[in-house]
Amino acid sequence: MRYLPLTDSDRQAMLSTIGAGSIDDLFADVPREAWLDGPIEGLPLHASEQAVERHMRKLARQNVTAGDVPFFLGAGAYRHHIPASVDHIIQRGEFLTAYTPYQPEIAQGTLQMLFEFQTQVARLYGCAVANASLYDGSTACWEAIGMARRITRRNLAILDAGLHPHYVEVARTMARFTGDRIDHVPPVLEAGCGEDALIARIKAAEPSCVVVQYPDILGRIPDLARIGAAAREQGALLIAVNTEPVALGAIRSPGEEGADIVVGEGQALGVGLQFGGPYLGLFAVRDPRHVRQMPGRLCGETVDAEGRRGFVLTLSTREQHIRREKATSNICTNSGLCALAFSVHMTLLGEKGLRALAAENHRLACHAAERLAQVPGVRLLNDTFFNEFTLLLGCDARAVVRRLAGNGVLAGVSLGRLYPDQPQLAEGLVVAVTETTTEEDISALADALQEALA
Amino acid sequence: MNAPNKSGWKPAMQAAGSGEGSAATHTGNRALMLEEPLIFEIGHRETTGVDLPAPSSGGSDRLGRFARTAPIDLPGLSEPETVRHYTRLSRQNYAIDLGLFPLGSCTMKHNPRLNEKVARLPGFADVHPLQPVDTVQGALAVIDELARWLIALTGMHAVAMSPKAGAHGELCGILCIRAALDARGESGRTVILVPESAHGTNPATAAFAGFSVEEVPANADGRVDLPALKARLARGGDGAGDVAGVMITNPNTCGLFERDMKAISDAVHDAGGYVYCDGANFNAIVGRVRPGDLGIDAMHINLHKTFSTPHGGGGPGSGPVVLSEALAPFMPLPYTARTADGHIHLVEEERADAFSEEHFGGVMQSFGRMTAFHGQMGMFTRALTYILSHGADGLRQVAEDAVLNANYVLRSLEDVLDAPFARSGPCMHEALFSDAGFGGGLSTLDLAKGLIDEGFHPMTVYFPLVVHGAMLVEPTETESKAALDQFIGALRHLAERARAGDETLKAAPVHAPRRRLDETQAARRPVLTWGGTDPR
Numbered sequence: 001m002r003y004l005p006l007t008d009s010d011r012q013a014m015l016s017t018i019g020a021g022s023i024d025d026l027f028a029d030v031p032r033e034a035w036l037d038g039p040i041e042g043l044p045l046h047a048s049e050q051a052v053e054r055h056m057r058k059l060a061r062q063n064v065t066a067g068d069v070p071f072f073l074g075a076g077a078y079r080h081h082i083p084a085s086v087d088h089i090i091q092r093g094e095f096l097t098a099y100t101p102y103q104p105e106i107a108q109g110t111l112q113m114l115f116e117f118q119t120q121v122a123r124l125y126g127c128a129v130a131n132a133s134l135y136d137g138s139t140a141c142w143e144a145i146g147m148a149r150r151i152t153r154r155n156l157a158i159l160d161a162g163l164h165p166h167y168v169e170v171a172r173t174m175a176r177f178t179g180d181r182i183d184h185v186p187p188v189l190e191a192g193c194g195e196d197a198l199i200a201r202i203k204a205a206e207p208s209c210v211v212v213q214y215p216d217i218l219g220r221i222p223d224l225a226r227i228g229a230a231a232r233e234q235g236a237l238l239i240a241v242n243t244e245p246v247a248l249g250a251i252r253s254p255g256e257e258g259a260d261i262v263v264g265e266g267q268a269l270g271v272g273l274q275f276g277g278p279y280l281g282l283f284a285v286r287d288p289r290h291v292r293q294m295p296g297r298l299c300g301e302t303v304d305a306e307g308r309r310g311f312v313l314t315l316s317t318r319e320q321h322i323r324r325e326k327a328t329s330n331i332c333t334n335s336g337l338c339a340l341a342f343s344v345h346m347t348l349l350g351e352k353g354l355r356a357l358a359a360e361n362h363r364l365a366c367h368a369a370e371r372l373a374q375v376p377g378v379r380l381l382n383d384t385f386f387n388e389f390t391l392l393l394g395c396d397a398r399a400v401v402r403r404l405a406g407n408g409v410l411a412g413v414s415l416g417r418l419y420p421d422q423p424q425l426a427e428g429l430v431v432a433v434t435e436t437t438t439e440e441d442i443s444a445l446a447d448a449l450q451e452a453l454a
Numbered sequence: 455m456n457a458p459n460k461s462g463w464k465p466a467m468q469a470a471g472s473g474e475g476s477a478a479t480h481t482g483n484r485a486l487m488l489e490e491p492l493i494f495e496i497g498h499r500e501t502t503g504v505d506l507p508a509p510s511s512g513g514s515d516r517l518g519r520f521a522r523t524a525p526i527d528l529p530g531l532s533e534p535e536t537v538r539h540y541t542r543l544s545r546q547n548y549a550i551d552l553g554l555f556p557l558g559s560c561t562m563k564h565n566p567r568l569n570e571k572v573a574r575l576p577g578f579a580d581v582h583p584l585q586p587v588d589t590v591q592g593a594l595a596v597i598d599e600l601a602r603w604l605i606a607l608t609g610m611h612a613v614a615m616s617p618k619a620g621a622h623g624e625l626c627g628i629l630c631i632r633a634a635l636d637a638r639g640e641s642g643r644t645v646i647l648v649p650e651s652a653h654g655t656n657p658a659t660a661a662f663a664g665f666s667v668e669e670v671p672a673n674a675d676g677r678v679d680l681p682a683l684k685a686r687l688a689r690g691g692d693g694a695g696d697v698a699g700v701m702i703t704n705p706n707t708c709g710l711f712e713r714d715m716k717a718i719s720d721a722v723h724d725a726g727g728y729v730y731c732d733g734a735n736f737n738a739i740v741g742r743v744r745p746g747d748l749g750i751d752a753m754h755i756n757l758h759k760t761f762s763t764p765h766g767g768g769g770p771g772s773g774p775v776v777l778s779e780a781l782a783p784f785m786p787l788p789y790t791a792r793t794a795d796g797h798i799h800l801v802e803e804e805r806a807d808a809f810s811e812e813h814f815g816g817v818m819q820s821f822g823r824m825t826a827f828h829g830q831m832g833m834f835t836r837a838l839t840y841i842l843s844h845g846a847d848g849l850r851q852v853a854e855d856a857v858l859n860a861n862y863v864l865r866s867l868e869d870v871l872d873a874p875f876a877r878s879g880p881c882m883h884e885a886l887f888s889d890a891g892f893g894g895g896l897s898t899l900d901l902a903k904g905l906i907d908e909g910f911h912p913m914t915v916y917f918p919l920v921v922h923g924a925m926l927v928e929p930t931e932t933e934s935k936a937a938l939d940q941f942i943g944a945l946r947h948l949a950e951r952a953r954a955g956d957e958t959l960k961a962a963p964v965h966a967p968r969r970r971l972d973e974t975q976a977a978r979r980p981v982l983t984w985g986g987t988d989p990r
Contacts, residue, residue, distance in 0.1 A: 001844065001848045001851060002843070003564055003566055003762075003843070003844070003848075003931075003932055004848070004851060004852070004855055004931055004932070005932065005933065005934035005935075005937075006855050006858070006859075006931075006934065006935060010934075010935040011855075011858060013935070014858055014859075014861075014862045014935065015858070017862060017865060017866060018858075018861045018862060018864075018865045018880075019865065020861070020880070023854045023857075023858060025880065026854075026857050026858065026861055026880040027711075027742060027743075027857070027880075028879060028880060029710065029711040029713050029879045029880065029882075030711050030713075030739070030742070030743050031713065031715075031716060033747075034716070034743050034744070034747045034748055035742070035743065036741070036742055036743065036744065036850075038850075039741065039845075039846035039847040039850055040606055040607065040741065040744075040846045042606070043603070043606055043845065043846035044842065044845050044846065045845040045846060045847045045848070046843065046844050046845035046847055046848040047842055047843060047845060049568050049843070052568060052572075052839055052842045052843050053568060053571070053572065055842060056572045056575070056596075056835065056838070056839055056842075057572075057575060057577075058592075059577075059578075059592040059593075059595050059596055059599075060572075060575040060576070060577025060578050060592055061577055061592065062577070062591045062592030062595065063577045063578070063581050063585075063589065063590050063591070063592040063593050064581070064585065064589035064590070065576045065577050065580045065581060066580045066581060066582055066585075067576055067580050068576075071582075073582040073584055073585065075584055076584075076826055076827075077582055077583055077584070077827070079580070079582070083503070083504055083533070085503075085533055085536060085537050087574070088537070089536075089537065089540045089541070089544075090766075091570060092540075092541065092544045093549050093550075093551030093552070094544035094545060094547040094548075094549045094551065094552070095540075095544050095547065095549075095766065095767055096549070096551075096565065096570075096764045096766055097549040097550040097551045097562075097565050097764055097765070098547045098548065098549040098550075098765065098766070098767045099555065099557055099560055099562055099765045099767070099768070099911075100560075100765070100767065100768040100769075101767065101768065102557075103548070103902070103906065103911060103912055104968065104971045104973075105903070105906055105963050105966040105967065105968045105969065105970065105971065106546070106547065106548040106906055106911065106963075106966050106967070107546075107547055107548065107767070108543070108546035108547070108967050108968055109543040109544045109545065109546040109547035109767075110547055110767035110768070112490070112492065112543055112546075113540070113543055113767075115492070115982075115983075115984065116492055116493050116494070116984070118982055118983055119494065119983040119984045119985075120528060122983045123526050123527050123528060123983075124526055124528070128983070129982045129983060130982075130983070132768070133768075133769070135618035135619060135622060135770075135825065136618065136825060136826060136827075137826065138825050138826035139618065139622070139824075139825055164826065166823060166825075166826040166827070167826060169787075169803065169822060169823040170822075170823050170824060170825060170826065172822060173629075173786070173821060173822030173823055173824060176821070176822065177629055177632055177663045177664050178662070178663070178664055179664065221517065221518055221520045248522070248526070249522070249526070250517060250521065250522055251517055251520040251521060251522055252520050252521070252522050252523070252524070253522070253524075253526070256524065265826075272579055272580065273579070273580055273581055273582050273583070274578070274579055274581070274831050274832045275578065275581045275582070275583050275590065275593045275827070275828065275831035276583030276826070276827025276828045276829070276831055277583075277618065277770070277825075277827055277828070277829055277830040277831050277832065277833075278618070278769070278770030278772075278830045278831075278832050278833060279826075279827075291980065291982070297768065298980075298982055299982070300976040300977075300980050300981055300982050301976070301981040301982075302971050302972045302973065302975050302976035302981075303971070303972050303975065304968040304969040304970060304971045304972070305961075305969035305970050305971075305972075306969050308968060308969075310968045310971045311971075312971050312973050312976045314973065314976040314977050314980060314982075315977055315980060316977075317977075319654075320621070320654040320655050320657075320658035321653075321654040321655075321917075322654070323654075323658070324654045324657040324658055324667075325657035325658060325660065325661035325667045326661070327654070327658040327661075329658070329662070330621045330624065330625060330655050330658035330659040330661075330662045331619075331621055331622075332619065332620065332621045332653075332654075332655050333619040333620060333621070333756075333758070333765075333768060333769040333770070333771035334619075334768055334769045334770075335768075335769045335770045336765075336766045336767040336768030336769045336770075337764070337766025337767060337768075337769065337770060338766075338769070338770055340540075340766070340767065344536065344540060346528065347493050347497065347503070347529070347530065347531050347536050347539070348502070348503035348504050348530070348531065348533065348536050349502060349503070349504055349528075349530060350497060350498070350499060350500075350501055350502045350503070350528055350529055350530015350531065351499035351500075351525060351526055351527065351528040351529070351530060352499060352500055352501065352502045352530055353502035353503070353504045353506060353530055354526065354528060355509070355522075355526075356502070356506040356507070356508065356509055357504070357506055359509035359510075360506055360507055360509070362515070362516070362517065363509075363510065365516075366515070366516055369516070382516065383516070383518065384516050384517065384518040384520065385516050386516075386517070389516075401586060402586055402588075405585070405586040405588065405589055406588075410582070410585060410586075410589070413584045417584060420802075420803065420804030420805075421804070435506070
C-alpha cells in the first residue's frame with residue numbers, strides 16, 4: 001500500500017511504546033457490536049497505480065470532451081483557453097498541499113496571493129473590497145441576499161427574470177428555511193431586459209434587495225444603473241450577479257453602474273469546466289462600511305514584529321470559528337486553489353490582455369450571431385450581448401440539442417433544459433462563443449442547425 | 455514599518471531593521487528566503503503574458519451603451535515574471551509536501567499525485583455541466599461509483615453528492631432534518647443540540663437554517679454527558695418535544711470515540727429527533743466502524759480530509775452527505791440514479807417527481823437545489839482514485855495507522871505535556887494536550903510558534919474550547935515512524951522549555967519568512983486591498 005509508510009515492525013514497536021497488545025486495543029472504546037472484523041465485503045481490494053489509472057481513463061472516455069467537438073455551451077460555465085503556466089503554478093505542492101493560512105508566519109505565499117486576488121476582484125467588479133472566495137456563483141448569490149437582509153432588516157428579495165434559474169432555485173431552497181421571501185418571474189423572450197416591469201415590481205414593494213444578472217441568462221445586458229436608482233428609492237440594495245468575468249473586460253463594471261454588492265462565478269478564468277465544480281464564488285461590496293457584514297474569509301495587510309509588511313486572515317469575529325451561531329455565514333473551507341488559478345490567469349492577462357481577450361470574444365460572438373441568424377428558421381433574440389446570445393428556433397430546442405449532440409456538435413444550452421416548466425421558452429437556445437471557438441466550429445453549427453430545422 | 459509603496463518596486467524588507475542574529479542584506483533577501491513585492495508594485499497595465507490578436511477597430515458591436523470606458527487598473531506580468539512571482543510566493547508556504555502538518559481535525563495527509571493526473575484527464579476536466587446527459591455518462595459514473603463506495607463504507611441508505619464542502623454538507627443534513635420534520639407536521643421542533651466541543655460550523659449551520667442552538671455539556675471524560683442529554687430531551691415533554699436533533703462529532707474533537715453513540719441516537723430518536731454526525735473525523739474509523747450501525751441519520755464526509763483531496767490553501771473542499779432511510783427522501787437536487795439498463799440519470803427539478811414515482815415508489819421529495827451544478831466533480835475523481843487505490847482493505851489500514859500514530863504521539867509525550875483525557879482511554883486519530891504546567895507566562899501560542907522554528911507546522915491550537923490552551927495533534931497515517939520520532943523529539947524539547955519558563959520562546963518564530971504578525975492592527979485598521987479604501 002504505497003501511501004502508508006509504516007512497516008509491520010514499526011507497528012509492533014509503536015504498539016509496545018503505547019502499551020497496547022494489538023491495534024484492536026486502540027479501538028476499545030468502540031462498542032464491540034459496531035466492529036467490522038475485516039474489510040467490508042463486496043468491495044474491491046487495493047489496486048496498483050496502473051490499474052486504477054486504467055479504470056479511470058475508461059470512465060473518462062465515456063464523456064464527450066468539449067475540446068474535441070464544436071462546442072457552444074455557456075449558461076454559467078464558460079470554456080476559455082487556460083495558459084499552461086496556470087496549472088503548473090497551482091500544482092506546486094506549497095500551494096496545492098497547504099491548509100487554510102492559520103499560521104501566517106509560514107503561509108505568506110497563500111496570504112499575499114489572496115490579498116492580490118481580493119484587489120483584482122474588487123477592481124474588476126468596481127468595488128471597494130472583495131473577500132477571499134466562496135464556493136461558487138450560486139452560493140455567493142444566496143450569501144449576498146442574506147447579507148442584504150442583515151443590513152436592511154427586511155426579508156423580501158426581488159430576483160430579476162434574467163437571473164440564472166439554478167441561482168434562483170438555490171435562493172428559493174435557502175429562503176424556505178430562513179423565512180426570506182423570494183419574488184421571481186421567468187424571463188420573456190424579447191430583445192430588451194424588461195427593466196420597466198422589474199422597476200414596477202420594485203416600486204410596489206419594500207425589498208431588502210434586487211438581484212440582477214449582468215449580462216443575464218439570455219446574454220442580454222440589463223441597465224443596472226436604472227434598476228439601481230429604483231432600488232435605492234425603495235431603500236433596497238442592488239446585487240449584481242456576473243457569471244462571465246471576461247465580459248467585464250468589455251462592459252462597464254457593476255460597481256460603476258451602482259451595484260451595492262457584486263457577486264459572481266469566477267470559473268471562466270483559470271479554473272476550467274470540470275463538469276460543474278470546483279468553481280469559484282466571487283463576492284465584493286462597493287461601500288467599505290459593509291465589510292463587517294460580509295461572509296467568508298478576508299485577508300488583510302499588517303506588519304510583523306520587525307516592522308516588515310505581512311498578511312493575515314482578519315476580521316474573523318464575523319466567522320463561525322469565533323462567533324459560532326452568530327456568524328455571518330457558516331462557510332469555512334472556500335475555494336482557495338481556484339482563487340489562485342483565477343489570480344494567476346488574471347496576472348498573465350493584465351489589463352491589456354483581459355481587454356484584448358474580451359474584445360476577441362465579442363468579435364467572434366458578433367460574427368457567429370450574424371452567421372447563425374442567417375440559417376432559415378433561426379432568429380436572434382438579443383439587441384445587446386457580450387459572448388453569449390439566444391437564438392429562437394421556432395421548435396423545441398431541447399430536441400435539436402440532443403439531435404446535434406448525436407452528430408457531434410454541442411450546440412448550446414436549450415431553455416427547455418433550464419426552464420422545463422415554461423413551454424413558451426422552449427424554442428430558445430443559448431449559444432456561447434469564446435476565443436476557443438473556431439470559424440470551422442461556427443460553420444459546423446450553422447450547417448447542423450440548417451439540416452435539423454429543414 | 456514599510457507602508458505599501460504605490461510608486462514602484464521596493465522590497466518589503468528594505469527599510470526594516472535586521473532581525474536578531476540575521477545579517478542585513480542590500481535586497482532584504484536572505485539567500486533562498488526571497489522577498490517578493492505585490493503584482494501591483496511590479497506589473498503594468500500594458501504588460502501581458504498572453505498573446506492575443508490586437509482588438510480590431512470597426513466591425514459590429516453589440517455592447518449598447520455598456521461598453522467599458524474606464525480602465526480596470528489591472529497589472530499584467532510576462533510569463534517568466536508570472537512564474538517567478540508565484541514560485542517565490544510559494545516558497546513562503548509550509549505544506550504537507552514539505553513536512554508533518556499535524557493540524558488536529560483538519561487531517562493533513564499526503565495527497566497522491568495519481569489523483570491530480572486523473573482529475574486532469576480532458577474527459578473529466580473539459581466537460582460542461584449542462585451537456586446532454588448521454589454525452590456525460592462517464593462523469594455520472596464517477597459520481598455513481600463514488601456514491602456506492604461512500605454508502606458501503608458508512609452503512610447508510612443514500613448519499614447527497616452536491617454539497618461543496620463540509621459546512622455546506624452540514625447545511626444539507628440539517629435541511630434534510632428540517633424537511634423531514636415539516637413533512638411529519640412537526641415544524642415546532644426548533645432546537646438543535648450541539649456539544650460544547652463542536653466545530654464552530656455546527657452552531658453556525660444550525661442557526662443559518664433557522665434553528666436555535668443549545669449546548670450539551672461534556673462529562674469529565676471528554677464525552678457527551680448522556681444523562682444531561684436525556685434530561686434535556688425529556689424537558690420537551692408530552693411527546694411533542696422541541697428538539698429537532700443533535701449534531702455530534704464522532705470521533706469527537708477531543709480525539710475520543712463517543713462510546714455511548716448508539717444510546718445517544720436511541721434517546722434522540724425516542725424523543726422524535728434526528729442525529730446529525732459531523733464526519734470531519736471519519737478518517738479515524740473508515741473501514742472499521744460504519745456510522746450507520748450507530749443510529750446516525752446524516753453525516754457529511756470531507757473528501758479533502760478522509761479521502762486525500764488537496765486542501766489548496768483553503769479549499770476547494772467537497773462534502774457529500776450520507777443519509778439514513780428516514781432522511782434520504784429529502785436529499786437535494788440534482789442527484790444521479792442508475793437504472794437496470796445501466797443508464798445513469800441526472801434527476802433535476804423537471805423530472806424529480808416523475809422519476810420518484812417511477813423508480814422510488816414516490817418517496818423522494820427533495821428539499822431543493824443547494825448549488826448551481828452537480829457538486830465538486832474535480833474532487834470526486836480524486837477521491838474515487840484514492841479509494842480504488844486503497845480498496846476496502848487499505849482503507850481499514852488507513853484508519854488503523856492513523857489511530858496508531860496518534861496514540862504513539864500521545865503516549866510519547868504525556869510525561870511532558872498535560873494530556874487531559876489520557877486516562878479516558880486510547881485516543882482515536884488525534885491527541886489532545888493542554889498548557890497546564892507551562893511556566894513563565896508561556897502559552898500554547900508560544901509553543902506553537904516554537905514548532906515553526908523547528909520546521910513543523912503547528913498543531914491546531916485553542917480548539918476544542920473545552921480544554922485550556924488546547925493543542926490538538928493529528929499526525930495522520932501518511933507519516934513514517936522516523937518522521938513521528940523527529941516531531942516528538944521537537945515537541946518534547948519545546949514542552950520542556952515551556953515548563954521551564956524559557957521566555958525566549960515568546961519571540962518565536964525567528965527563522966520563518968516573517969516574525970509574529972500584528973493581528974490586532976490588521977483588524978483595527980483593515981487594509982484589504984492594495985491602494986484601496988480603508989473600510990473603517
